Amino acid sequence: MKQVVLPIIFFLPLSVCLAMDFQPPGPAERLRAIGPTRGLPEALRLALDAGPDFEPIPAPRPGDWLAVHPEPGQTFEDFVRSRPNRPDGTRRKIYLQPLGEFLKDQSPALEILKEYAASYFVTETEVFPSLAIDPLKFTTRSNPYTRNRQVLTTDVLTFLRKRLPADAFCLLAITMEDLYPEPSWNFVFGQASLRERVGVFSFARYDPGFYREERGKNYSETLLRRSCKVLAHETAHMFSLVHCIFFRCVLNGSNHLQESDSRPLSLCPVCLRKLQFSIGFDVVARYRQLFDFYHKVAFEPEARWVVTRLARIAGHEGVPSGGRKK
Ligand SMILES: [Zn+2]
Ligand SMILES: [Zn+2]
Numbered sequence: 001m002k003q004v005v006l007p008i009i010f011f012l013p014l015s016v017c018l019a020m021d022f023q024p025p026g027p028a029e030r031l032r033a034i035g036p037t038r039g040l041p042e043a044l045r046l047a048l049d050a051g052p053d054f055e056p057i058p059a060p061r062p063g064d065w066l067a068v069h070p071e072p073g074q075t076f077e078d079f080v081r082s083r084p085n086r087p088d089g090t091r092r093k094i095y096l097q098p099l100g101e102f103l104k105d106q107s108p109a110l111e112i113l114k115e116y117a118a119s120y121f122v123t124e125t126e127v128f129p130s131l132a133i134d135p136l137k138f139t140t141r142s143n144p145y146t147r148n149r150q151v152l153t154t155d156v157l158t159f160l161r162k163r164l165p166a167d168a169f170c171l172l173a174i175t176m177e178d179l180y181p182e183p184s185w186n187f188v189f190g191q192a193s194l195r196e197r198v199g200v201f202s203f204a205r206y207d208p209g210f211y212r213e214e215r216g217k218n219y220s221e222t223l224l225r226r227s228c229k230v231l232a233h234e235t236a237h238m239f240s241l242v243h244c245i246f247f248r249c250v251l252n253g254s255n256h257l258q259e260s261d262s263r264p265l266s267l268c269p270v271c272l273r274k275l276q277f278s279i280g281f282d283v284v285a286r287y288r289q290l291f292d293f294y295h296k297v298a299f300e301p302e303a304r305w306v307v308t309r310l311a312r313i314a315g316h317e318g319v320p321s322g323g324r325k326k
Contacts, residue, residue, distance in 0.1 A: 022070035024057050025246055033075040033246045033270045044276065046313045047283040048269045053308055055248040065253035066245065073245035079274045084240030085197060086278040087123060087169040094123050094235060095168050097160065098130035099151075099175040099200075105220070107176050108203060108227035112297060116228050117235060119289040122281035123169065133177060143178060143187065148210065150178045153191040153200050160198035170238035173200040174231070178210070189230065192237055201234050203227045205257065224297060229265055236271065239278050246270050265302050284313060 025033070030050055037045045060066035074082070094117050102110055110127050118125040133140075136159060139152035156173055164171050172192075179202045181188045190201025204210050206226035208219070216222075232250050244251035247268030254260035267275060276283060287306050294303035 022060055022066040022245070024059050025073070027056075030056065030246045030270075033073065034273060035076040043282075043284050043313050046315070047276075047287075047309070048273050049312075050247070050269050051312060053305065053312065054268050057245060057247055057249075057252065063255060064259055065243070065255040068255055069253060071243050071245055071253065074242045074274075076270055076273045076277070079241065080277065082240060084274070084278060085169070085194065085238060090167060091169045091197075092124065093165070093167050093169055094118075094121060094125040094238075095165060095171045096125065096127045097163070097171060097173045098127065099136075099156070099173050100130070100133045100177050102130060102176060106207060106209060106215075108224050112224065113174070113227060113231055116293060117231055119286070119293045120232050121235060121239075121275070122279055122286050122289070133175075141180065141183075143180070145186065146178070146210070148178050148204070150180045150187060151175070153179050153181045153188060156200040157191065157193055157196075157198055160200070161193075161196055164196075164198060168197065170197040170199070170235065172198070172231075172234060172238070175200065175202050176204050176207070178202055178204045190234055192234060194237060194240060197238055199234055199238060201230055203230065206230075221298065225265070225299060226261070228299075229260065229263060232265060233263075236267075236275065239275060241271055241274050244268055244271050264305075265299070266305060284310065287313075 034048055034050060037048050040048070096114060096117065098110055114125050114127045133151060138155040140149055142148070143150050160171050160173055179188050179190065179200065181191050189205065190199060192199030203223070203226070206223055208215050229250060236251055241251055243253040247270065248264055249268035249271055250263055250265055251267065251271045252263050254263060272283070287310050291303055291306040291310070294306060
């Protein structure tokens with residue numbers, strides 16, 4: 001049977017598309033996307049309340065993802081009806097497979113990425129030892145524009161399919177190598193096969209060194225934040241979440257670096273509900289874990305946002321910034 005492989009990750013198409021017919025959904029449509037929450041446990045109901053901590057998605061500018069790909073979106077109800085991939089007693093772990101080198105000071109730390117995935121998805125996460133690329137005999141080419149080496153994603157996906165552990169919910173290859181999905185494409189940030197629960201994505205283009213530009217002062221924080229963002233986005237796709245068109249959300253599609261940088265690391269209420277439905281986590285415990293992570297890696301805006309959310313869910317405001325009770 002022919003495999004259906006979706007290039008779900010943002011990319012830079014060589015062609016210019018003139019479609020500009022995406023209209024941001026209004027308040028009623030956003031509420032409909034979340035769905036009725038009456039009857040849910042109180043903390044979950046408050047967590048799904050589309051209050052001031054969530055910004056509606058703005059109208060796309062030319063060249064933005066939704067200007068080029070006017071997607072219809074997926075409400076919570078659509079998601080449930082799509083029979084999404086969900087972890088179960090057997091398929092329950094997230095595996096990360098680093099490909100090629102992750103040089104210290106030029107790459108995100110693998111242990112940190114593992115911790116982030118585990119906290120974000122409240123799912124046990126394991127990182128396999130890194131594999132050198134050359135012995136794997138993937139098809140590669142030199143990109144005509146950047147002159148950097150690129151690895152063919154479909155070869156990586158074929159390789160991953162054969163190595164999916166029995167207890168894996170998903171297996172995601174991560175790499176600092178640049179990727180391409182087929183010869184006519186310039187590059188791709190990543191590619192995944194949702195039903196087969198394998199994917200590959202690259203952090204290469206988040207490093208100014210890739211463009212032979214200077215790595216600035218906040219370089220490591222920027223690279224880590226971008227890497228965490230793409231990790232959360234791509235792993236969420238493994239849970240069958242499609243791109244979000246309702247709020248500013250980590251699941252927003254992105255066509256260029258500026259657009260992905262402007263996405264938040266957080267899930268909007270629609271996407272949070274989908275993930276909570278699939279995994280069944282305690283929303284408060286998850287936010288607390290995320291707070292600990294953001295605090296540890298000094299992602300201060302994200303840590304503050306989580307504190308605000310926790311206060312809102314607790315039904316009051318004014319939790320001291322940076323503090324929380326166990
Ligand atoms: Zn995506
Ligand atoms: Zn969302």
